[in-house]
Amino acid sequence: MNITKEKKDDRLVIFIDGKLDTLTSPQLDAELKSAFEESDTVEVNMENLAYISSAGLRVLHSTHKRVKGSGKLLISHANGTVLDVFESTGFSSFLNFI
């Protein structure tokens, strides 16, 4: 998985590319922690994310809980199977999609 970051207006955008699985999710977790130190609003762009497992969902869930009230986690461009997973698991009901 490749992660790149870009400052855009009021938020920090994290672009993830490839697979978000049990091996790569700790990397996203670390990136999200440092991103919220830089910005109150972090957008995770999933346009090039092909795969997400429960390990990736847990990172998003724990980040969402951690920043609730003090910051905002946004998910963008989720598509295909990744979007299906969010919908099937109910994550689409509490995560902020843009």
Place this chain on the structure above:
Amino acid sequence: MSYQRNGALLGKKFTEYLFPTIISSMSILLASFVDGIIVSKLIGDDAFSAVNLAEPVVLFMQALFFLFGIGGAICISIAKGQRNEHKANALFTLSFTASVIVAVIDTVAGTLLIDPITHALCSDGTLYEYVKHYALFTIYGSVFMVVVPYLVFIIRVDGMPKLSANILLISNIVNLFMDLVYMGVFKMDTSGAALATVTGYVVGFVMELYYLLFFKKRTLKLIRLKKDDFRFLGELCTGGIASVINTILLFVKAILLNQIVLSTTGADGMAVFSVCNFSVTFISMFVSGGSDTMTPIVSLLYGERDYKGIDLVLRKTFIFVAASCAVIIAFIMAFPKLLLQLFSVTSPERVALGIPAVRIFSLSLIGMGICIVTMNYLQATKQKAISVTITFLRGLIIIVPLAYLLSISFGLNGVSMAFVFAEALTAAITFLICLIVSRAKKDKYSGVLLHERQTDCSALFDASLRPEAEQAADISDEIIAFCNNNGVTGKAADYTGVLAEETVEHIRFFNKDKKQPQIDLICRVTDSEVILSVRDNGEAFDAATVEGDDGEFTNLKMINTLADSVDYTRALGLNNMLINIGRT
């Protein structure tokens, strides 16, 4: 990294079952051997002869517990492999009830008919009372003599081979101790020997009650049977039929061959032939140990249609049995005189007669091993007709006429040669029958092992792996690529990959801080769905109920969310998860 299926998980399971199974066989044979010595020392040779004459009564009970024990174990394993828990429990309930009922009938009928039975067993007036007392006390204990060994088969199939071996071991130790008490202290006759055996089994039954009432690991349950469940009775009664016939034929063969040996070579030949029979009894501990270990594992894999797994277990069994036979053959070939001396065959005439006879006879042991393993394999995979054919060929049809004919020209060596030819011919005929069946029904079977063709499955992927994060991540890539290469794309392929990762990760987390298990993962593509079958030897879990207690989105939650259906069963101490993913 490319993952291949290996025999690590099934090999470990085989080894885990092998030692207790051999201990079980050994304890029965040694107890019977020492029992004989105790009876002859404490009461006399006549009592020992009487116990041997009453053997058919014990053999009849053995046939009964083989019928329900082996038949039950095979059918239950197959049902577990098919993830049919209700059928497995119904088979357990039916076989348990049937074994109790036939044992009670045996007690009542045997007690009422004890005089005609004794007359049929013994024509010698001096031994009559000894035979009657032994038979009667054995019949009184029918319920324990049948139900205890029956349950030993069931407990083994329920994933507790050590407990089942301990039950037999302790039963036989108690038997020998009580022999000394009843016959030595209380001066009982042969009734004491029978009562000691029954007492041993009563102790075994107490251990089994603990299994039935308190054992948390027990997966088989006694259930209230529905009318429909009685249809399994036929399957149950024929499941172990080859083993039952084998037991009966062993007895018939022994009587006929003893007659042939006695009539052609007299007492000298009979003394040597007894040594040959002992070598069969000795090697049987290993041959039966290997094949009895194999049977429930192969039945489970047959139910799961895991034919590669069956091949792995069968190969391991053949290697073990062939190696055991090779060691015994090498010993007999190198030290025939020593073997004869062990059984007090020391006179120069008998030694001269015995050396070539036992050497030739020893060659039959390898054929015997092959035939018994093959018979058990075919029985475990529901090829009952061929399995029964093997039993009749080697147990009666070939051996008896051949022994008679060859003994006329070659004496005792001829009888030994008959064993070699009978086992070799049986193995060859079995191979031929399997080949013909495989060719004649090529739409149904593939190969000489008669593996059923998986017509509904267009592609199969299988791999063995360890519960490690890297392997969990890798296997999802491999599964997705496999699905894509076999016409499954998009959501179905991706979900299958995610589910493969989740199952491996679940097993890893569930066994954290414990011994890391091995995992076999099989993926099948059919026209309508993708089936993921995952087996591991870790801690038991129930896929439907185990959830994280901290509100986390666990691997099992993910599995239950994404899959169309999830089935779980625990069989032979293995977790088996079956996950279905629809293709649309």
